[in-house]
Amino acid sequence: MNRRTRRTLATTAVVALLPALAACTGEDTPGEAQSSPTTSASESGTPELSGTVTLVTHDSFALSEGLLESFESETGLTVEQAAAGDAGTLVNQLVLTADSPLGDVVYGVDNTFASRAVEAGVFEPYTPDELDPSVTDLVDPALEGLTPIDKGDVCLNVDTTWFEDEGVEPPSTLEDLTDPAYEDLTVVTNPATSSPGFAFLLATVDAFGEDGWEQYWADLADNGLKVTDGWSDAYYVDFSGAGEGGERPIVLSYATSPAFTVTEDGSETTTAALLDTCFRQVEYAGVLAGTDNPDGARALVDFLASAEVQADVPPNMYMYPADDTVELPAEWEQFAPLAEDPFDVAPAEIDAHRDEWIEQWTATVIG
Amino acid sequence: MDGDGHRVTSPASGGASVRAPRRRPAPGTWLWWALAAGLPLLFLGVFFAWPVAALVVQGFFADDGGTRVLDLSGFGEVLSQPRTWRVVGQTLAQATVGTALAVLLGLPGAYVLYRCRFPGRTLVRGLVTVPFVLPTVVVGVAFRALFAPGGTFGWLGVEESFAGVVIALVFFNYAVVVRTVGGLWERLDPRAEQAARSLGASPWRAFRTVTLPALGPAIASAAAVVFLFCATAFGVVLVLGGMRYGTIETEIWIRTTQFLDLRAAAVLSILQLVVVTGALLVSARLRARRERALHLSSDRSAAHRFSWRRASDAVPALATLVVVGLLVVTPLAGLVARSLRAPDGSWGLDNYVALGTTGGRNALSVTVWEATANSLRTAAVAAVIAVVVGGLVALVVSRRPRSPGLRRAVGTLDAVFMLPLGVSAVTVGFGFLITLDRPLGFDVDLRTSGLLVPIAQAVVAIPLVVRTVLPVLRAIDPRLREVAATLGAAPGRVLCTVDGPLTARSLGLAIGFAFAVSLGEFGATSFLARPDTATLPVVIYRLIGQPGAENYGMALAASVVLAVLTATVMMVAERLRGDAGGGEF
Numbered sequence: 001m002n003r004r005t006r007r008t009l010a011t012t013a014v015v016a017l018l019p020a021l022a023a024c025t026g027e028d029t030p031g032e033a034q035s036s037p038t039t040s041a042s043e044s045g046t047p048e049l050s051g052t053v054t055l056v057t058h059d060s061f062a063l064s065e066g067l068l069e070s071f072e073s074e075t076g077l078t079v080e081q082a083a084a085g086d087a088g089t090l091v092n093q094l095v096l097t098a099d100s101p102l103g104d105v106v107y108g109v110d111n112t113f114a115s116r117a118v119e120a121g122v123f124e125p126y127t128p129d130e131l132d133p134s135v136t137d138l139v140d141p142a143l144e145g146l147t148p149i150d151k152g153d154v155c156l157n158v159d160t161t162w163f164e165d166e167g168v169e170p171p172s173t174l175e176d177l178t179d180p181a182y183e184d185l186t187v188v189t190n191p192a193t194s195s196p197g198f199a200f201l202l203a204t205v206d207a208f209g210e211d212g213w214e215q216y217w218a219d220l221a222d223n224g225l226k227v228t229d230g231w232s233d234a235y236y237v238d239f240s241g242a243g244e245g246g247e248r249p250i251v252l253s254y255a256t257s258p259a260f261t262v263t264e265d266g267s268e269t270t271t272a273a274l275l276d277t278c279f280r281q282v283e284y285a286g287v288l289a290g291t292d293n294p295d296g297a298r299a300l301v302d303f304l305a306s307a308e309v310q311a312d313v314p315p316n317m318y319m320y321p322a323d324d325t326v327e328l329p330a331e332w333e334q335f336a337p338l339a340e341d342p343f344d345v346a347p348a349e350i351d352a353h354r355d356e357w358i359e360q361w362t363a364t365v366i367g
Numbered sequence: 368m369d370g371d372g373h374r375v376t377s378p379a380s381g382g383a384s385v386r387a388p389r390r391r392p393a394p395g396t397w398l399w400w401a402l403a404a405g406l407p408l409l410f411l412g413v414f415f416a417w418p419v420a421a422l423v424v425q426g427f428f429a430d431d432g433g434t435r436v437l438d439l440s441g442f443g444e445v446l447s448q449p450r451t452w453r454v455v456g457q458t459l460a461q462a463t464v465g466t467a468l469a470v471l472l473g474l475p476g477a478y479v480l481y482r483c484r485f486p487g488r489t490l491v492r493g494l495v496t497v498p499f500v501l502p503t504v505v506v507g508v509a510f511r512a513l514f515a516p517g518g519t520f521g522w523l524g525v526e527e528s529f530a531g532v533v534i535a536l537v538f539f540n541y542a543v544v545v546r547t548v549g550g551l552w553e554r555l556d557p558r559a560e561q562a563a564r565s566l567g568a569s570p571w572r573a574f575r576t577v578t579l580p581a582l583g584p585a586i587a588s589a590a591a592v593v594f595l596f597c598a599t600a601f602g603v604v605l606v607l608g609g610m611r612y613g614t615i616e617t618e619i620w621i622r623t624t625q626f627l628d629l630r631a632a633a634v635l636s637i638l639q640l641v642v643v644t645g646a647l648l649v650s651a652r653l654r655a656r657r658e659r660a661l662h663l664s665s666d667r668s669a670a671h672r673f674s675w676r677r678a679s680d681a682v683p684a685l686a687t688l689v690v691v692g693l694l695v696v697t698p699l700a701g702l703v704a705r706s707l708r709a710p711d712g713s714w715g716l717d718n719y720v721a722l723g724t725t726g727g728r729n730a731l732s733v734t735v736w737e738a739t740a741n742s743l744r745t746a747a748v749a750a751v752i753a754v755v756v757g758g759l760v761a762l763v764v765s766r767r768p769r770s771p772g773l774r775r776a777v778g779t780l781d782a783v784f785m786l787p788l789g790v791s792a793v794t795v796g797f798g799f800l801i802t803l804d805r806p807l808g809f810d811v812d813l814r815t816s817g818l819l820v821p822i823a824q825a826v827v828a829i830p831l832v833v834r835t836v837l838p839v840l841r842a843i844d845p846r847l848r849e850v851a852a853t854l855g856a857a858p859g860r861v862l863c864t865v866d867g868p869l870t871a872r873s874l875g876l877a878i879g880f881a882f883a884v885s886l887g888e889f890g891a892t893s894f895l896a897r898p899d900t901a902t903l904p905v906v907i908y909r910l911i912g913q914p915g916a917e918n919y920g921m922a923l924a925a926s927v928v929l930a931v932l933t934a935t936v937m938m939v940a941e942r943l944r945g946d947a948g949g950g951e952f
Contacts, residue, residue, distance in 0.1 A: 054815060060909075082815040083895060092627040093800055100804040102814055116627075192621050193605060229507075229605040232911045236919060237511045243916065244705075247517045253914065260915035264711065318913070355626050 052078040053296040054103030056288070058090050061107060062316045063309065071303050077296045086195055088113055094288070095120040101288040104297040107149060107304060111282045112198055112354075115142045115347035123286040124294070128302045134324035135305070138282045142348040146284040149304050150319035153255035153278035153339050154199040156186075159241030161270045162249035171250065173276050174207050177220060184224035187238040188252040190366075192358050193229050195281075200252050201361055202350065203279035206343035217364050227365060241271040256318050259329075259336040269335045278339035283319065396858050404763045404780065407756045407829075413806055415787055415826050418798025419636070425801065426633025441630035451618075455638060458614040461529070461604070462597035462646075465536035469593050470586060472537060472690045473544025475683035481549030483673035483680060489941055492546075493934040495695055499542045501887060501930060507602060509702045509926075510535060514607075519697065531607045536600060538694050540593040547589035547834075548582055553670060555581055570679040584654045588834065591650030595788040598642055601890065615639045619791045636794050643789030647782050699930065706923035710916040718924035721917060735906055735925045739932075742886055742903040745821045749885035750878050752825035757832025757877065760784050762866070764833070765840035784833055787826045792890035795823070799895070817900060823891035828881035835880055839873040840866060879940020883933045903929050 055061075061081070068079055082103045091113040094106060098120050109117055117123065125145025127136075138148035156177075163170040171182055189197035204213045217225075226248060228234040236244050239251035241261060255278060258269040285304045287297040303309060310321035314329055320338060321328075429438035445451050480492050498506065513519050514531060525531040555578065563573040599616045615635055622632040675681050709717035722735040733741070764781045768774050787795075803813040813819055851861045889904040901909070903925060910922035 080815070089624040089894075092624055093797070095627055096797060097800050097804070097814075100801075102800070192625060230912075233507060233511060235914060236911070237515050242914070242919070244919070245512065245517055246515070257914045260913075355628070358625075 049075045049077050049296050049299055051293050051296055052080055053105060053293055053300050054080045054082050055300060056082045056090070056094070056103040056106045058083075058086055058108040060317055064312050064316060067308065067312055071300075075296075075299055075303075077299065079300065088195060088198075091117045094122045098122050098289070101290045104288055104291040104293050105285060105300045105304075106288055107283070107285040109146070109284050109286065110195070111140065111143070111280075111284075111347050112195070112202065112350055114146060114284055115140075115351040118143060118146070119351070121289060124289040124291065124297075126287045126298050126301060128298075128305045131305060132323045132325050135322045138322055140347050142346065143284065146286045147301050147305050148282050148322035149285050149309075150313045150317060150322055151280060151282045151338075152319040153273070153275075153280055153342055154196045154203070154252065155255050155273040155275060155278040155339065156188075156200075157239075157241065157251050157253040157257050157271050157273050159239065159249035159251075159270065160272050162240050170272070170274075172274055174204060174216070177225075177250070178216070178223050180223065182223065182250065184226075185248050186220070186224075186250040187226040187228060187234045187246075187248045189231055189234050190227050190229055191361055194231055196231055196252055196254070197227075198354075198358070199279040199281055200277075201357060202345045203277060203343040205357065206279075206345050214360055214364050217361060221365050225365070254318070255338055256320075256332065256336040259331050262331060262335060266331075273336070275337070275339040278342040280339070280342040280344060282322070399858055400763065400766075403759045407760045407763075407784070408780075410752075410756050411784065411787075411826070411829075414799075414822055415790075415795060418802045419790055419794050420798075421802045422629065422794055422798040423633045423636050426629035426631075426636075429630075438630075441634045445631050445634040451635075451638075454613050454615055454618050454635075455642070458598055458616070458642065461532055461536065461600075461614060462594050464529075465533050465540065465597040466590050466594045468533060469537045469540045469544050469597075470590055472686070472694075473541055473589070474548060474582075474586075475686040476541065476545040476690065477547075477549035477552050478683045479673070479680075479687045480545055481553040482670055483684075484670045485673040489938050491691070492941060493938040494699075495545055495691060496542045496883070496937045497699060497930045497934050498538050498695060499540070499883075499887075501926065501933075506535070506538070506698070507607065509698045510538070510607065512701060513698055519701075527607070532604055534694070535603045535607045536597045538698070539600070539603065540596055541690070541694060543593050543596070544586075544589045547592070548585045551582060551585035552578075557671075574679075587650050587653035591646060591785070592788065592830075592834065594646045594650075595643060595785065598646070599639070599789055599791060601792070615642065616791055620793050623793050623797055632794070636791065639789070639791065640786075643786065644782075646789070647785055651778070651782065702923055702930075703927055706920065706927045708920065710920055718917075718920035719928075721921050722924055722928065733901055733906070735903070735921065735928070738901050738903050738906040738925075739928065741900050742929075743932075745824065745902055746882050746885035748818075749821035749824035749828060749888075750881040752821060753828035753832050753881035753885070754874060754878050756825065757784075757829040757881070758836055758874065760829065761833045761836040761840055762862075765837055767845075781833070781837075785830050788830050792827075793894075795826070796891050796894040799823070820892055820895045820900075820902070821885065823895055824885035824888045825881070827888060827891070828884045831880050831884060832877040835877040836870060836873050839870050876940045879936050883936045883940075886929065886933055886936070903932075 071077070072079055080103075090106070091109055093102065094109070094117050101122075106122075123145055126147070127139075127145065128147060131147070135148050138151065139146065156171075158170045160170065168181065171177055171179070176182065177186055188200055191198040191201040201213075204216055207213070208216045226234075226238060228238060231253070234251055235253055235257075236242050236246070238246045238248045239253075240246045240249045241251070253273070255273045255275070258271045258273055261271045262269045285301050287294065287301060291297045305322075307323070307326060310323045310326045313319055313321040313326075314332060320332075426441065427437060427439060428435040476495070480488060480495070511518075513521075514523065514525055514534075515521055523530075525534065559581075560573050560577045563577045564570065568576070598614070600614070601616050601620055604614055604617055615638055619632050619635045619639065622628045622635065673680055673684070675684070706718050707714055707716070709715045725734050760780065764777055766777065768777065799819065800814060803819070805811075806813050847865050848861050851865055852858070856864065887904060889908065892902055893905060893908065907922050907925045907929065910918045910925065
């Protein structure tokens with residue numbers, strides 16, 4: 001290579017790097033330096049807000065463009081985002097950093113993990129004023145001080161086309177799945193590695209009791225159950241309803257999933273959620289103990305619970321808003337209703353038994 | 368690899384054993400060397416050793432009524448569980464078989480791609496590197512689609528089996544063997560083998576008795592890297608093997624991220640460290656034994672024009688065709704073909720057009736092209752860090768001080784910088800959380816800084832940079848430097864005028880490798896990348912984690928973009944390398 005090309009390349013590299021370096025140095029210092037002089041703000045009145053609030057969240061967090069920006073311009077706050085892993089990883093990261101929090105507010109802690117974080121003293125209790133009763137109903141006593149933002153159901157889904165073609169009646173309950181008529185038809189995810197998988201394990205714990213769920217899973221395993229490591233694997237590779245060549249017509253997914261398999265004319269969907277097999281997941285936001293900007297943190301939680309953001313939850317995060325008074329997209333009402341009476345296990349109970357249940361599950365199903 | 372084989376001057380130069388009498392180096396020289404070794408050590412200390420050690424140590428301290436007390440009972444508990452030993456056995460078995468198979472299948476590939484000349488060779492070399500950097504989640508889906516019941520190879524029945532995991536490990540690491548061994552093979556003097564042949568040895572016998580021993584160091588080096596990758600493979604093991612084939616790595620992940628059982632994770636981390644260190648020691652021993660035999664090489668490229676009529680070309684070519692065809696091309700072709708199918712089932716570029724959007728129902732907070740720009744920017748920073756730090760390490764390690772103590776220190780430095788390949792990304796990631804809120808006492812919370820992503824990527828890329836640059840630096844005749852020094856050149860000037868020009872091209876390859884690895888890095892990035900600055904692998908993961916044909920199609924199209932970017936980077940790097948030789952990857 002001649003000298004000239006080399007120099008051009010070097011220049012290109014330097015030019016390409018400059019904005020990157022600039023971007024990085026600009027982000028080095030998160031907000032704590034600007035901890036604002038708002039300590040005088042009264043409990044009730046509107047506090048003077050300033051500085052930065054860092055929102056720790058999982059990778060599913062998304063809002064419509066401009067929404068967060070308008071919050072920033074209205075309040076004078078700057079919102080920074082800090083990433084964490086999925087729901088379980090997120091909570092464990094918060095527990096590990098309880099002495100030196102990663103940010104000011106967390107969003108995305110769910111009811112299957114939250115009580116561990118509450119117990120570890122990760123949160124500074126805070127509840128926005130004027131929440132709708134449908135929202136406050138979602139707060140378990142063990143999770144006092146957290147604010148529900150969204151909810152959703154983890155349910156089995158069936159490929160209705162497959163069942164029509166085969167002339168078989170689709171299953172509807174958990175018990176049905178152990179019926180030999182559905183042998184080798186079900187795929188679920190591993191509760192040790194996947195959060196819907198764990199939610200489904202909890203559904204069976206609630207359905208069959210602490211003494212009965214293991215037997216149920218043993219029966220499922222005998223009936224040709226398939227277990228994959230994660231959701232995408234189960235849904236796209238094994239599930240026949242995703243249209244990717246999978247061979248199993250029953251998959252563990254969400255109540256909202258059928259809204260994504262609506263036919264082109266929009267009249268019907270080719271999959272359906274089994275609403276008698278669901279576990280309700282609720283995701284919360286909370287103020288992190290040790291925040292440098294408590295007023296800003298509370299304002300951000302208020303914002304997440306506000307009607308604006310609640311209405312923005314379904315189209316952006318595929319979850320139902322915590323607030324039932326918020327209007328839903330029409331197709332959700334039609335194709336993705338929530339379960340009327342989902343399974344439920346108390347958060348404190350979950351926290352006390354999580355490891356044990358997963359180990360028992362592994363011994364029963366995986367061997 | 369200790370590539371003594373790449374001597375730039377004549378074979379007679381003799382290397383380390385022949386030394387001109389030397390003046391005592393000036394005190395300033397020592398300072399420079401201390402700095403060259405100190406800077407990388409500081410970097411690795413802050414961004415690797417300290418976080419890992421802090422997390423492991425935390426696992427050994429129990430909270431006893433507010434005070435922290437040392438509690439080593441975790442050892443007894445974890446080590447007495449039969450599951451632990453099953454997991455260790457599984458790790459060793461997978462890594463050993465995976466490594467053996469990768470080497471066995473990679474050797475013919477190295478021969479064909481580096482010893483033969485044929486049109487399209489650069490393209491094929493780029494192609495085989497793609498699997499090495501593709502995100503596991505894509506590989507998992509692309510691969511499983513082949514092996515699942517109903518897939519092209521569904522009849523093999525290897526899904527959720529030991530064989531399935533091993534096949535996937537070979538898929539990922541084939542390129543490591545091909546590039547490492549090929550890099551040396553290319554420079555190997557063909558005359559020794561020719562002599563054996565004219566003395567009546569069969570091609571196979573000549574290969575076995577002459578060429579194979581000469582390739583020993585490269586094979587040992589490749590095997591070590593592949594073994595580390597196999598022993599710490601995470602996603603691919605879970606996706607293709609399921610929990611039944613859990614390894615030390617998958618156990619550490621689950622213990623840490625799902626149970627926050629740091630006590631068990633700490634014990635498992637130590638077990639992992641023992642396995643990895645053992646593998647590095649064995650590899651170093653093998654290399655050291657072979658090194659002496661390796662003064663046969665020349666600086667001319669020994670590649671010849673490929674011919675189907677020669678059995679010694681045709682047989683490896685057939686083997687390579689089968690391996691590359693089945694292992695690399697089939698899954699990738701399936702990926703490309705699927706990415707060209709529009710959500711409505713017709714063929715077209717719809718999925719690629721959609722990359723300018725944020726996905727079906729707004730699945731992403733940035734468009735895929737923005738994420739691509741993020742990726743390129745991050746990878747560029749990571750590559751610069753990796754090349755500076757890795758280059759310094761290679762520079763220090765390439766020297767052979769006369770004092771045995773110093774020589775041992777240099778050898779240790781070499782091994783220490785390989786460790787990031789063999790330690791769980793989750794241990795490093797969680798270690799960051801508890802150490803980088805005040806790194807070295809400075810009041811700068813690095814944990815939420817955008818700079819942490821490229822740094823984490825660089826830590827993984829540094830070993831590859833070292834492995835790429837080191838053989839070239841070692842191949843420089845020390846007498847050249849001594850002559851320059853005797854003529855009055857200061858150490859800095861020696862570096863600029865002797866080492867610099869000879870290493871420049873291998874640096875090109877190193878930059879390419881560091882860049883490509885950073886582009887594809889997902890493990891650490893998924894912990895650290897902020898939602899608003901997601902990288903390409905992160906958005907692919909996000910897209911494929913959503914239902915909907917549009918999102919699935921976009922995920923595959925984005926994967927193809929990532930694959931093409933990677934292959935292009937590698938091909939450009941190959942070009943930069945030109946025919947200066949050296950380099951293992």
